[in-house]
Amino acid sequence: MKKLIIALFLGFSAILSAQNSVTGKITDTKNQPIIGVSVYAPELHKGTATDENGKYTLSNIPTGNVKLTFAFTGLATQNKTINVLKKENIIEIILEETVLHMDEVIVSTAFNKIQSQNVMKVEHSTIKELQQKGTSTLIEGLATIPGVSQVSTGTSIGKPVIRGLSGNRVLVYSQGVRLENQQFGDEHGLGLNDAGIESVEVIKGPASLLYGSDALGGVLYFNPEKFANAGTFTTNFSQKFFSNTLGSNSSLGLKTSTENWKFLARGSFNTHSDYKIANGDRVTNTRYQEADFKTGIGYSNSKFSSVFRYNYNDLDLGIPEEGIAEQTTNNKSEYPKQGVFNHLLSLNNVFFFEKSKLDVDLGYISNDRSEFEDSNIAVLHMKLNTFNYDAKYHFPQLGKFESIVGIQGMLQTNANSGEEYLIPDATTNDFGVFGTGNYEWKSNVIQAGLRFDNRKITTTAHGILGEEGSFEAIDKSYDSFNASLGYKTNLGKDLSLRLNVASGFRAPNLAELTSNGVHEGTNRYEIGNSNLKTEQNVQSDLNLEYKSSHVEFFVNGFYNHINNYIYTSPNGEIIDDNAVFDYIQNNAKLFGGEIGLHFHPHPLDWLHYETSFETVTGKKQSRSFGSDYLPLIPANNWNNTIRSEFNTKKWLEGGYATLNVSTTLNQKNTSGFETKSNGYTLVNLGLGGKIKLGKTVFDINLNGNNLLNKSYIAHLSRLKTDGIPNIGRNIILGLNFNI
CATH class of the missing domain: 2.40.170.20 (TonB-dependent receptor, beta-barrel domain)
Structure with missing residues (x-):
């Protein structure tokens, strides 16, 4: 009975997944296939990796514009917005060597552009990069980003300061939700642990x-x-x-x-x-x-x-x-x-x-x-x-014009329950x-x-x-x-x-x-x-x-x-x-x-x-x-x-x-x-x-x-x-x- 339920579940998933797909091959500048390239669709929270032939397949792709990220250590990350119009779509990618920073997709702005296309300059850093600096807390790592510092109480409490403004003047988002944790008080910390966080x-x-x-x-x-x-x-x-x-x-x-x-x-x-x-x-x-x-x-x-x-x-x-x-x-x-x-x-x-x-x-x-x-x-x-x-509703794109209402x-x-009220x-x-x-x-x-x-x-x-x-x-x-x-x-x-x-x-x-x-x-x-x-x-x-x-x-x-x-x-x-x-x-x-x-x-x-x-x-x-x-x-x-x-x-x-x-x-x-x-x-x-x-x-x-x-x-x-x-x-x- 258990095997039957699992089979039915997988079969139902297969029916749902019999939709659009994106396939392709990823090579380097010498036309050699690259094994283990990460192919990720941020809006779907799903990804895959290339096989020994440099090939990949992503299924269950919605019709319309879809963003894909192709990343491999030591090679320049590529971010592509593709227009999915048919059930099978082929995207071939050539990754080049890079020695400088990646061009990351910026999630915190309205249109989720890559940094080079973004109207607003946004600082992006992975938690791994911050941890490599040996910082003991998340806020201590953030304070190494130019323009960011902290109001600290020892090593345990730190509050972010952005260009001289702090407290309720700086909004913190985690998991796509604004974080509310009595942040008006100087003696109240950020309330976040860097474990399980990808980037900031x-x-x-x-x-x-x-x-x-x-x-x-x-x-x-x-x-x-x-x-x-x-x-x-x-x-x-x-x-x-x-x-x-x-x-x-x-x-x-x-x-x-x-x-x-x-x-x-x-x-x-x-x-x-x-x-x-x-x-x-x-x-x-x-x-x-x-x-x-x-x-x-x-x-x-x-x-x-x-x-x-x-x-x-x-x-x-x-x-x-x-x-x-x-x-x-x-x-x-x-x-x-x-x-x-x-x-x-x-x-x-x-x-x-x-x-x-x-x-x-x-x-x-x-x-x-x-x-x-x-x-x-x-x-x-x-x-x-x-x-x-x-x-937020993203209207159909009209040529080069995109719009959102939200x-x-x-x-x-x-609520207070102690004898003192702050x-x-x-x-x-x-x-x-x-x-x-x-x-x-x-x-x-x-x-x-x-x-x-x-x-x-x-x-x-x-x-x-x-x-x-x-x-x-x-x-x-x-x-x-x-x-x-x-x-x-x-x-x-x-x-x-x-x-x-x-x-x-x-x-x-x-x-x-x-x-x-x-x-x-x-x-x-x-x-x-x-x-x-x-x-x-x-x-x-x-x-x-x-x-x-x-x-x-x-x-x-x-x-x-x-x-x-x-x-x-x-x-x-x-x-x-x-x-x-x-x-x-x-x-x-x-x-x-x-x-x-x-x-x-x-x-x-x-x-x-x-x-x-x-x-x-x-x-x-x-x-x-x-x-x-x-x-x-x-x-x-x-x-x-x-x-x-x-x-x-x-x-x-x-x-x-x-x-x-x-x-x-x-x-x-x-x-x-x-x-x-x-x-x-x-x-x-x-x-x-x-x-x-x-x-x-x-x-x-x-x-x-x-x-x-x-x-x-x-x-x-x-x-x-x-x-x-x-x-x-x-x-x-x-x-x-x-x-």
Whole structure:
């Protein structure tokens, strides 16, 4: 009976899959077939690999325009958009050698173009590339991307900063869903583990057209791990060790796919003791433990593709209030500490019509956050539940013109059950509608869009008005119209120019509207303002990019003007030995950019030199404050890397060695209550590659970060006010086995 059921199931799948197919042969420039080329259809979440003859077949392909990616290590990735008009379609590909960066498909923008065709400059990096730098956390890796930095609390908590904007001004997407996890608080981390994440895309600038409120400063878009190729079953185990924190990071995953169905699961565990500074002392209670589980199941045929994913994250971390006190290598957090449980569920669907398609994404996030002072009874306990929906209809393409209309929305509730209230019980409703178009002619592309949003916030009264921790009920509604216009052109064979102008907005968050008490970790008594207006900005971006066989060069410049910028300012009062800060508004401006060079000299095919410089300045614009600087603006940074690549025929493939020198300059442009910061230089080394010992094959990387054990304090460290340095020398060993 069991065999009969399986036979019927496979037969039913075969009937469904008897649709369009794409076949072909992939060769190199010498017309030799290439074995093992990855052929992937992103919209279908399915792929295959070429056989010993370089041939491949992808079945269940929908009618109309379909994007395919052809990738192989050491060869230039090709991305093709094909027009499937018949049941059998033949696509032959020739892959050429490459020594520079791949031209990746960008998922976070509306039309999913490859980077060279994209109107907006988007930074793309794989998690593997970030991990090869030896970073211990996901946010630490992101901070190595030009224009991105972090507000950190030791090694356990990091919040992304994009060109001087952070918190609710930077939107984070995971599994196609906006991540909501009390991100307004500086002491709240990102809540994501890098296990089971394929890559990250960074939009540096207002992206409210596509994402609504809170994308005023930019977007971090995390692409989840891909499913296995059809007809395969794979398992993977990775292990990392960290000398400084005596830490360990273990991850085990498996995935399998048939022609229609696909499944994956990955579990990981991360544990670290207190981090050690350059003089050998450990910073008390910066230890943490994290458990993470991700799974997904998908189905696709020629009519639709559907993927359900689930991510559970359990984070237990200490709150460092004593500075350098008790010295221990214990990895179990002490009081005070935080406990965070996060559930993220997503359902991503694509419905294919003859010449158009409909994307529908649904998401649910349950964030449970507790803070414990001296016992296992939570003094602060917040449950934030968020439901998101996002629907985009892609109209049939008219020549070189593409267009999309969409709606987005969010329903969010916050509930308190602890004795202390940081923000009140509240309900937030978002609704947005937008349209955008993309037109190409010759080497030019122009893209424009328009959007309307509404956000409603309703809170419940709590406590006795006038006393700490009390809130009065509010009922607010915020509207905003936003637009974007972008243009890209090729000034020459290898030279491109991008110019973008876009507006963005951010409605005030609950902390800014309602705060009434001491904010943990800041030693400030904060008072909210229910009359705050919506932040509204206009940013212009200019990108000049040169790419040839041996040289890449880019210059990014931006100017960002923000009306009604919200920030805290001391009012001169003292309550219980804490200075009182009010939430106020003034216009602000931020400007700066990034410049970079990647040089690969011929005939030294094994040598790469990369250098980049990033700068941002943020100022308030008001009569009362003159040209006072904005808080939490990262210091200028100059980053240099020399990388060599090598192979041995017998036991090493894709070997590399890197020397990185990162120089952070002095930060003297500080706001009224910030302290200035001294510059520092860190030296980092890396070695790695794929080891082949008989039938055993594994990836290895060995990194030495802050190799000279430099004592320094980052400007955006929240431990800076206590004079506590950042982490000292850290040796990281990473192993990755595909079983």
